[in-house]
Each structure stands twice: as C-alpha cells, then as structure tokens.
Amino acid sequence: METEASQHYRLIDFRRVEDKCAASKIEAIQRYILNQVRPGERVEVIVAKPDTWYTLTQLGDALGYQVLESRQEGGEYRILIEKII
Amino acid sequence: MAGSIPLVEPSWLEENLGKPGVKVLEVDYDPDTAYKLGHIPGARLVDWKRDLNRYPERDIVSREEFEALMSRLGVENGDHVVLYGDYSNWFAAFAYWVFKMYGHEKVSLLNGGRDRWIRESRPFTKEEPPKPEPTQYRARDVDLSLRAFFLDVLKKLRDPNVVLVDVRSPEEYKGLITAPPEYPNEQTQRAGHIPGAVNIPWKQAVAEDGSFKPAEELRRLYESKGVTPDKEVIVYCRIGERAAHTFFVLKEILGYPKVRVYDGSWSEWGNMIGVPIEKEEPKKE
Numbered sequence: 284m285e286t287e288a289s290q291h292y293r294l295i296d297f298r299r300v301e302d303k304c305a306a307s308k309i310e311a312i313q314r315y316i317l318n319q320v321r322p323g324e325r326v327e328v329i330v331a332k333p334d335t336w337y338t339l340t341q342l343g344d345a346l347g348y349q350v351l352e353s354r355q356e357g358g359e360y361r362i363l364i365e366k367i368i
Numbered sequence: 369m370a371g372s373i374p375l376v377e378p379s380w381l382e383e384n385l386g387k388p389g390v391k392v393l394e395v396d397y398d399p400d401t402a403y404k405l406g407h408i409p410g411a412r413l414v415d416w417k418r419d420l421n422r423y424p425e426r427d428i429v430s431r432e433e434f435e436a437l438m439s440r441l442g443v444e445n446g447d448h449v450v451l452y453g454d455y456s457n458w459f460a461a462f463a464y465w466v467f468k469m470y471g472h473e474k475v476s477l478l479n480g481g482r483d484r485w486i487r488e489s490r491p492f493t494k495e496e497p498p499k500p501e502p503t504q505y506r507a508r509d510v511d512l513s514l515r516a517f518f519l520d521v522l523k524k525l526r527d528p529n530v531v532l533v534d535v536r537s538p539e540e541y542k543g544l545i546t547a548p549p550e551y552p553n554e555q556t557q558r559a560g561h562i563p564g565a566v567n568i569p570w571k572q573a574v575a576e577d578g579s580f581k582p583a584e585e586l587r588r589l590y591e592s593k594g595v596t597p598d599k600e601v602i603v604y605c606r607i608g609e610r611a612a613h614t615f616f617v618l619k620e621i622l623g624y625p626k627v628r629v630y631d632g633s634w635s636e637w638g639n640m641i642g643v644p645i646e647k648e649e650p651k652k653e
Contacts, residue, residue, distance in 0.1 A: 332456075341406065
C-alpha cells in the first residue's frame with residue numbers, strides 16, 4: 284500500500300540526539316527538527332525510542348507542526364510531519 | 369516481581385494498577401515532554417529537579433523533605449512503590465536510590481520504563497489522578513552506606529579492594545569531551561576520568577527494548593572488567609542519575625553487597641582543583 288511517507292520526503296534522523304537532549308527535549312526538537320524545515324514543508328523524522336515517538340506525536344499543536352502519519356518499522360519509528368508556522 | 373529482585377514487568381503492573389498498597393510514581397527529568405503528555409493511569413509525578421534535589425545548594429532532599437514529598441504523593445510506609453520514568457529510567461533509578469537511602473522497604477523499578485510501556489501499547493492517559501489524602505510518612509535516618517562523597521572517593525583511590533565504575537560514554541571517559549553540548553549545565557573545567565576507574569557505559573546493561581539484560585549476562589559483563597562482589601564498588605557518571613541505574617544493576621540484580629553512588633560524579637571531580645585525573649592523550653602524528 285502506498286502511504287504518504289512511502290513517497291520521498293526529506294529524512295531527519297533524530298536518533299543520534301534523542302538520548303542526549305536532557306537540557307530540554309522541546310529545545311532539541313526545535314533545534315534538530317523544526318529549525319531545519321520551512322513552513323509548509325513535509326519531512327519524515329526517524330526516532331528509535333518509543334517515548335520520543337510518543338512525545339513527537341503529542342507536541343504538534345504546541346510547536347507548530349502537524350503529524351500526517353506515523354508508523355513503526357523494525358526497531359524504529361517514522362513520523363511524517365508538516366511544519367505549519 | 370521477579371523473585372527477590374525489586375523489578376516489576378509491565379504485565380504485572382498493568383494487572384495491579386489501582387490495587388490497594390500499590391503506588392505508581394513517574395520520575396521525570398522533563399515532565400513537560402513526558403508525564404504531562406501521557407502517563408500510566410493513576411501514576412503521580414515526581415519532578416526529579418524539583419522534588420528530589422535541594423535548591424540552591426546541590427544535594428538530595430533532606431529526610432524531612434522526603435517525608436513531606438511522600439505525604440503529598442499519598443505514599444504510606446508500607447506501600448509497594450513502583451518507579452518508572454523518562455530517559456531510559458535513569459531518573460527513576462536515582463529516585464530508587466533515594467528511596468533506599470531513606471529506608472523505604474518495598475520499592476521497585478518498572479523494567480523498561482516509559483519506553484517499554486509505550487512500545488507494548490499499554491494504557492496511557494493525560495488525566496491526573498485525584499489529589500491524595502496526605503499521609504504520615506516517616507523516613508529512616510539516611511543510609512550513607514549507599515552514597516559516596518568526594519573525600520570518600522579520594523581516600524579510596526588505588527585501593528585494591530575498591531573498584532570505581534565510570535558509566536559515561538567512552539568519549540567522556542577518555543577525556544575527548546567534558547560533556548555533550550546538549551548538557552550546558554554539566555560542563556566541567558577538565559575532561560577525563562577518576563584514576564583507576566573502569567569504563568562500563570550504563571547502556572551495556574540494557575537490551576534493545578530498554579529492559580535489563582539477564583543476570584548471568586550482566587554478571588559476565590561486570591566481572592570481565594574486574595567489578596566483582598568481593599570488592600567495594602563506587603559508581604559515577606556526570607550528575608549521578610546514570611550511576612544510579614548501574615547501582616540498581618549491581619546492588620539489586622547481581623546482589624553485590626557494597627555498592628555506592630558517587631553522585632557528585634564528574635561534574636564535581638572535573639571541576640575540583642588539584643585532584644588527579646587520567647585521560648587518553650591524543651596520538652602523536
């Protein structure tokens with residue numbers, strides 16, 4: 284089945300920082316994901332930890348992005364987001 | 369619970385949620401991106417920075433402050449407290465260590481923490497439980513046999529009966545970095561490790577899903593680095609939370625008799641004047 288995410292969107296790999304963002308996870312999401320994306324752009328974010336996946340799927344309204352699709356693939360999660368503002 | 373190890377599996381906890389005498393506490397470093405977005409039904413929040421640390425001085429909470437916290441959370445002395453939390457259960461493990469220092473008898477960690485609970489699609493809610501009736505919780509005098517201070521470590525340097533375990537990343541241990549850039553409050557003046565310490569990063573104790581590896585595998589891991597039960601073991605990291613995770617492994621899963629957390633850790637040692645430091649010198653071209 285063709286999904287939104289199976290189309291080719293730019294990938295942002297969040298796995299290397301998700302264990303290291305103790306200063307503030309929100310700050311890390313802004314710095315390593317949202318600041319890399321233009322308003323209206325769709326990107327696919329890869330994370331390894333279920334807790335990070337859950338956080339990303341819950342913070343869209345607060346941080347200005349929409350979660351279009353999310354799925355688990357092997358040992359990782361892929362979340363397709365669109366930056367709104 | 370798995371035998372006498374104070375560790376509960378997610379299936380056990382789900383079956384026992386809401387039962388009298390079982391109190392679930394989520395211990396977070398960053399509650400805004402964890403507890404406040406979703407938590408185990410009935411769990412109450414322990415904010416690691418606010419609730420378990422003193423301010424402005426750097427220390428764990430006093431006995432009176434711990435009693436007040438337990439009372440506010442509705443915890444009775446006889447309750448079975450189950451701890452879990454964000455960041456791979458590091459801060460829940462730190463809380464576990466504090467609970468043991470104040471003598472709480474029945475306290476366990478949820479194996480795998482938030483990560484495993486979410487991965488297994490177990491119940492999660494944003495609804496906060498009703499405010500509990502305050503209790504008359506009474507803690508014991510702090511058990512300092514579980515804690516090492518700076519001078520304790522300094523006096524034990526090169527003691528053949530003592531082994532220091534540095535659970536930070538190899539880059540930190542070797543002195544290639546003082547702390548990752550994401551931790552601006554934990555930088556130090558010097559990089560490296562305490563002389564004689566062996567490097568066994570905390571993560572080597574957990575499986576892919578965040579739960580602890582089998583005891584026999586853990587025993588082989590630590591013994592292969594000279595961390596054996598006949599020795600006094602002092603564990604450290606940067607601020608003490610990952611050290612508490614390894615404390616749990618050595619003390620509770622492997623049953624080592626003498627294990628202490630040096631919670632001053634590298635953020636203290638790496639800023640002290642005149643203390644010895646070992647580090648890997650850069651290779652000459």
